[in-house]
Amino acid sequence: MIVIAGLGSIGSFLYFLLSQKGYKPFVFSKRQELQPFEVFCLSKNKRKFIAKIENIARVEGEGKIEYLFLSSKAFETKNYLKSILLNYEVKRIILTQNGIGLEEEVREMFPGNIYYLTFTTALEFNNSQLTIFNLHKSQAVLTSINNQEKDLLDFEIDINSNYCLLSYSFNHLKVRFSKLILNLILNVVPSAFEELPWQVFPNNPEAIKMEKDLIREICNFIDDQKLGYYNFRGYNTYFISQVYKNLPFSIFRIFYSNPNFLKKLRNDRVPSFYNDLILKGQKTEVEYYLGWIEKYPNFQFSTMRLVYNKIKEIEKNIACRV
Structure with missing residues (x-):
């Protein structure tokens, strides 16, 4: 099972990328209702409609989460994770937030493999519309906080597409501080x-x-x-x-x-x-x-x-x- 926790700009973008690849992620969210949203691309002042994301399913009950993408605000992440760990067995966590230090806080709560997807994609999410800017610069760099190659090889989800270039780096801090x-x-x-x-x-x-x-x-x-x-x-x-x-x-x-x-x-x-x-x-x-x-x-x-x-x-x- 794939779960995205937090459906802001990055969370919505992740949901879009995963659905484009045929994955069916579930969502963990504090919102009362999970609204459909539309995806647009803005290039050379031209706004192009790409897709409409509907039938977003909320994760419920108990079970095993193979991939947990944490995409909430950084200061909310620990509370999200605490709620999820109460009911689910989690195998891998993928952080997507900006800044430095969150991985250390998460590692205190979760002993398993922790990755970071560092996005450089320029996004805007307003009124149930996700807009992607500068598509030619859109990228996500996957790192392991342990800086180990074997950890990256354990990550089998592919989000590489025309909408986001997926890259890999074995130097976590180099990527994080550069971003x-x-x-x-x-x-x-x-x-x-x-x-x-x-x-x-x-x-x-x-x-x-x-x-x-x-x-x-x-x-x-x-x-x-x-x-x-x-x-x-x-x-x-x-x-x-x-x-x-x-x-x-x-x-x-x-x-x-x-x-x-x-x-x-x-x-x-x-x-x-x-x-x-x-x-x-x-x-x-x-x-x-x-x-x-x-x-x-x-x-x-x-x-x-x-x-x-x-x-x-x-x-x-x-x-x-x-």
Whole structure:
């Protein structure tokens, strides 16, 4: 049995990929009803209908789960897993969340094989419609948190298709930290100022410097730990690291002061942090994007710590208002 826990953008995309390959996954969800959804692809400003996903079945009763895909928000994952383990025997867990450190929390609860599917696919899920952006860059990289080849060979599900390139890597941390770079760009810093990227950066040199320093610090950590950079399909993370580390601020500022350039980089999509924190007034995944730095007190993370504290303060203020 294949189960997807959490039916947000990644969970819905996984459901679509699996169904396209003939698999019939079940869903574990907190929603009262599992609504059908439509899948679209956006390329060169043209929106193309791909499929309608119907008859989504909720997992019920007891049994054995061969593949459990955990696709809930990172801070909800442990609660999802705890509920599932009460009623089901699970053989393998596949995490799909962004950020660093969740795998360690899950490993404390589950002794079996744990994998990570790191997606670089740009997705948007609104009003029962899933939109895939930049199809030519869509990729999922499978890693084992144990960095063992035999674990990857034990993974027999194929989601490779025209909609997502499935790749394999034996270096888990290399993939995860490289993806973190992509997650942080034009995402967390604007939300710390409670604005969209194309609103805050063109008029705020301080915010631009904070963005550049934030990425520079994570790249310095990658270099110091000798983790290396994983170049995803369409994303050369080593080149990106050199831009943020070495491009003079005067030139860097020119690009970040151009709203149209910033919108193009984001595919005109609202960043996830802004969507959760500002639009929805919800908790973010900042603990997994930036909170992990507390494990390295002797490393220079001044900007990352500053941004982390700003996001936590906004979360605190929102919680007080509620």
